[in-house]
Amino acid sequence: MAVDILKISKDARDAKKIYNDVIDASIGMFFDEDKSIGGMPSVSKAIRELSDDQILPYPSVDGGPGFKKDLISWVLGKYEDEIKKTMYVDACATPGGSGAIASTFSIMTKPKDYIFVSDVRWQYERFADRAKLNIFEHKLFDGDAFNLQSFKERLDALCAIQHRVVVIVNDPCHNPTGYTLTLDEFNKIIDILNSKTENEIIFLYDVAYLEFTHEEDNRLKMSYLPKLKEHVMTIVTFSGSKTFGVYGLRMGAAIILSKNKDQVADAHKKYVNEARGSWSATPTISIELFNHFAKPENKKVFLKDLARLNDIVQKRSMSFNEQAKEIGLVTYPFRSGFYTVVLTDNPDQDYLKLQEHHIYAVPMNGGIRLALCSLSIHEIQGLPSKIKSILNL
Numbered sequence: 408m409a410v411d412i413l414k415i416s417k418d419a420r421d422a423k424k425i426y427n428d429v430i431d432a433s434i435g436m437f438f439d440e441d442k443s444i445g446g447m448p449s450v451s452k453a454i455r456e457l458s459d460d461q462i463l464p465y466p467s468v469d470g471g472p473g474f475k476k477d478l479i480s481w482v483l484g485k486y487e488d489e490i491k492k493t494m495y496v497d498a499c500a501t502p503g504g505s506g507a508i509a510s511t512f513s514i515m516t517k518p519k520d521y522i523f524v525s526d527v528r529w530q531y532e533r534f535a536d537r538a539k540l541n542i543f544e545h546k547l548f549d550g551d552a553f554n555l556q557s558f559k560e561r562l563d564a565l566c567a568i569q570h571r572v573v574v575i576v577n578d579p580c581h582n583p584t585g586y587t588l589t590l591d592e593f594n595k596i597i598d599i600l601n602s603k604t605e606n607e608i609i610f611l612y613d614v615a616y617l618e619f620t621h622e623e624d625n626r627l628k629m630s631y632l633p634k635l636k637e638h639v640m641t642i643v644t645f646s647g648s649k650t651f652g653v654y655g656l657r658m659g660a661a662i663i664l665s666k667n668k669d670q671v672a673d674a675h676k677k678y679v680n681e682a683r684g685s686w687s688a689t690p691t692i693s694i695e696l697f698n699h700f701a702k703p704e705n706k707k708v709f710l711k712d713l714a715r716l717n718d719i720v721q722k723r724s725m726s727f728n729e730q731a732k733e734i735g736l737v738t739y740p741f742r743s744g745f746y747t748v749v750l751t752d753n754p755d756q757d758y759l760k761l762q763e764h765h766i767y768a769v770p771m772n773g774g775i776r777l778a779l780c781s782l783s784i785h786e787i788q789g790l791p792s793k794i795k796s797i798l799n800l
């Protein structure tokens with residue numbers, strides 16, 4: 408069972424009540440430089456101004472036609488029309504990106520199946536445990552690049568023993584490393600998925616941090632999806648938690664894309680059924696908050712807030728990574744996003760050693776993950792050298 412990040416975060420908050428030197432880098436929530444949550448005034452204001460009608464009633468289970476239309480447009484961006492020329496698209500609201508992942512596992516797999524994930528990853532095994540699934544890993548990195556060879560060899564091996572395979576790709580701003588695939592790497596992943604013509608592939612494209620990439624065009628990879636052949640169905644999982652900084656509201660969605668019309672209709676029905684039989688419906692407040700920001704005039708204001716926040720997140724990461732480099736503290740290759748991983752030999756012991764010095768971080772395969780999104784620039788100053796000396800790296 409994966410370590411419980413929410414528990415580490417709670418321990419950090421408890422420690423803060425006693426000590427004044429606690430560094431809480433445990434969880435992927437943005438805190439501003441003054442340590443306040445809610446770095447986007449447009450979001451806080453919009454929540455406060457929602458009416459009873461936008462909060463209290465039951466919503467449509469899938470979010471309703473307006474929500475789905477706007478959400479699909481939001482995520483696919485200017486490539487939507489092009490994508491829709493060859494692909495069928497539908498969506499279902501979910502409680503956060505987590506709801507989209509959990510329901511995809513539930514709908515698309517049967518107990519004892521394997522899901523295909525990288526060796527360094529966010530806690531997908533939590534969802535796998537619940538759906539009684541096993542993990543089949545590929546290596547994430549080959550040096551400073553995505554390990555395409557391992558991805559291909561391991562997928563070949565899994566496809567030889569299992570007909571339908573859920574393949575998870577978390578990009579951009581991979582959690583926990585902060586890596587973002589190059590366009591070439593993403594294209595080659597698509598080629599590999601396309602080559603598995605004897606199998607059914609469910610491509611779970613986890614774009615929780617889509618807005619935080621510093622790629623020139625953060626939707627360009629979406630424009631490659633139409634290259635996917637009919638045996639591949641794509642589920643883009645969207646996280647409103649990360650996009651709008653509304654972690655507790657549980658805003659998310661699964662966007663279904665495929666060249667096969669019936670498959671999309673069937674999957675949509677299953678997501679709705681899954682929702683009704685588990686969480687019932689995504690909170691109305693999160694659906695309505697999204698609807699608010701889908702309006703061009705509101706989106707414009709939000710994007711300004713987002714740009715400021717994005718800039719701060721990147722400055723923090725750059726500061727940490729530059730200091731780390733200077734003193735020889737090794738991290739996984741980082742591009743952008745909420746996290747960085749410091750490589751250590753014994754992550755399960757090392758994160759506890761850091762806790763003894765009031766630094767709260769999360770053990771991962773190969774190292775310790777620091778959620779730099781939640782630390783101020785001031786807290787990050789000197790942090791790499793502290794970690795290096797505590798862990799004798």
Ligand SMILES: Cc1ncc(COP(=O)(O)O)c(C=O)c1O
Nearest residue numbers: 435503504505529582615646648
């Ligand atoms: C990679 C990744 N995917 C999905 C999620 C789901 O986020 P939420 O359920 O809060 O929208 C997270 C949250 O930390 C994440 O890091």
